[in-house]
Amino acid sequence: MKTPSSLLPLIEDGIVDEVISQLMSGKEATVYTVRCGNEIRCAKVYKDSAKRSFKKAAQYREGRSVRNSRRGRAMEKGSNFGRKQQEEIWQNAEVDALYRLVAAGVRVPQPYGCFNGVLIMDLVADEDGNVAPRLNDVSMSEEQALEDHAEIMDAIKLMLIEGIVHGDLSEFNVLVDDYGPVIIDLPQAVDAAGNNNAFAMLERDVRNMTQYYGQFAPDLLTTRYAKEMWALYEDGALLADTELTGVFEEDAESADVDSVILSIKAALEEEEERLARMREDDE
Numbered sequence: 001m002k003t004p005s006s007l008l009p010l011i012e013d014g015i016v017d018e019v020i021s022q023l024m025s026g027k028e029a030t031v032y033t034v035r036c037g038n039e040i041r042c043a044k045v046y047k048d049s050a051k052r053s054f055k056k057a058a059q060y061r062e063g064r065s066v067r068n069s070r071r072g073r074a075m076e077k078g079s080n081f082g083r084k085q086q087e088e089i090w091q092n093a094e095v096d097a098l099y100r101l102v103a104a105g106v107r108v109p110q111p112y113g114c115f116n117g118v119l120i121m122d123l124v125a126d127e128d129g130n131v132a133p134r135l136n137d138v139s140m141s142e143e144q145a146l147e148d149h150a151e152i153m154d155a156i157k158l159m160l161i162e163g164i165v166h167g168d169l170s171e172f173n174v175l176v177d178d179y180g181p182v183i184i185d186l187p188q189a190v191d192a193a194g195n196n197n198a199f200a201m202l203e204r205d206v207r208n209m210t211q212y213y214g215q216f217a218p219d220l221l222t223t224r225y226a227k228e229m230w231a232l233y234e235d236g237a238l239l240a241d242t243e244l245t246g247v248f249e250e251d252a253e254s255a256d257v258d259s260v261i262l263s264i265k266a267a268l269e270e271e272e273e274r275l276a277r278m279r280e281d282d283e
Contacts, residue, residue, distance in 0.1 A: 006045045007032065009116050016043060016120070023131065028187065033123060033131075040129065042109065044119040046091050046187070094187040095119055097164055104162050105240075106155045107182045124175045124182045135174040135181060135212065145216035151180050152209050153225050153244055160202065160233050161240060163192045169205035170270070171212040172277055192233070199230050204266045224248040 003011060003019045010016040018035040023042065025031075032043045091114055098111040098121065109121040124132040140148070152174070159166065166173070166189055173185040192198045206226035214221040223246030231248065232238035 004030075004032070004045065006116075006118060007034070007043060010043070010118060010120075013115070015113075015115055019043070028185075034120075036112075036120065040123050040125075041112065042119075042121050042123045044121065046117050046119070091117055091119065091187065093189055094185075097186045097189040100162050100164065101159060101183075101186075104158050106158050106162075107151075107180065108186070109182065109184060124177055124184070126178050132175040132177040132182065135171040135176055138176050140216050142217045145213040146220070148176075148181050149209065149213040149217065149220055152183075152213075153206070153246075155181075155183055156202070156205060156209075156225075157229055157238065157242065157244060158240060160192055160229055161238055165190045165192050165195075165198050165202045166205050167201045170208040170274065172274075174209075199226075200266050202226050202230060204270055207267065208270065220246075 001019060001021055007016060007019055011019075016034045016036055020033040020035060020040070023031040023033050027047070029047055030045045032045070034041055034043045095111045095114045098108050101108045102110055109124055112120040112122075114120075126132060156166070156169070164186075166183065166186060168185065168188050169183065173183065175182045175184055190198055190201060192202070195201075203226040206229075210220050210223060210225070225244055225246050227248040227250065228244060228246065229238060232242060
């Protein structure tokens with residue numbers, strides 16, 4: 001195929017040897033399969049912020065610190081330099097999260113760096129080299145659903161221990177290879193301790209995954225993993241070897257009404273985005 005202009009600098013620098021094909025194109029980025037030496041990998045080309053449609057991006061940026069005061073002032077003013085710096089932070093958030101999560105044992109693509117707005121990472125594929133399907137395109141038995149849901153809950157737990165909440169996790173952002181689910185797409189990942197929306201986002205992530213697997217294993221629909229994880233996290237008791245149960249007894253007297261309202265709003269927004277994605281897939 002004709003080499004996209006965004007990938008030409010990487011070919012000239014010897015980072016990429018060949019662009020094989022376009023894998024997918026979404027609102028946030030276009031992904032290509034590329035050859036790097038003897039390895040087949042992915043090149044994720046981020047779209048310019050003016051062309052992106054990620055809703056309420058400011059909520060996701062909350063808690064992302066900027067050490068350089070000049071960069072911070074420029075970003076606040078919205079100057080060209082500031083917008084460029086904001087783009088770099090948005091892109092680097094994903095590669096930084098991927099490196100941390102790989103080290104923590106979470107099944108995400110191995111990153112190899114971000115170059116001029118292009119993230120190079122492993123291609124998630126089966127043993128024959130075929131690209132792994134999205135979870136949205138996979139059906140399964142009740143037993144498999146229970147097993148994969150447990151894996152996803154464990155992954156979300158490990159992410160939270162690292163202080164990371166995906167923030168946009170759904171069946172559209174999970175691939176399924178021969179070994180199980182692989183979480184992808186993390187440019188909007190939020191700081192669990194520094195973002196006031198972190199719990200609402202965690203709860204939405206868990207709800208999305210539980211509802212999908214719950215189609216095949218209905219017993220999952222009554223579980224409360226998000227509240228269980230968050231309570232343990234706030235108490236400093238959430239550990240890698242913590243066995244989650246999905247059971248959580250809430251004190252009615254201390255119920256957080258604001259949290260409930262946020263969760264309802266998040267659910268409505270997520271449903272709107274889900275329907276929009278389904279319409280895109282049909283087009």
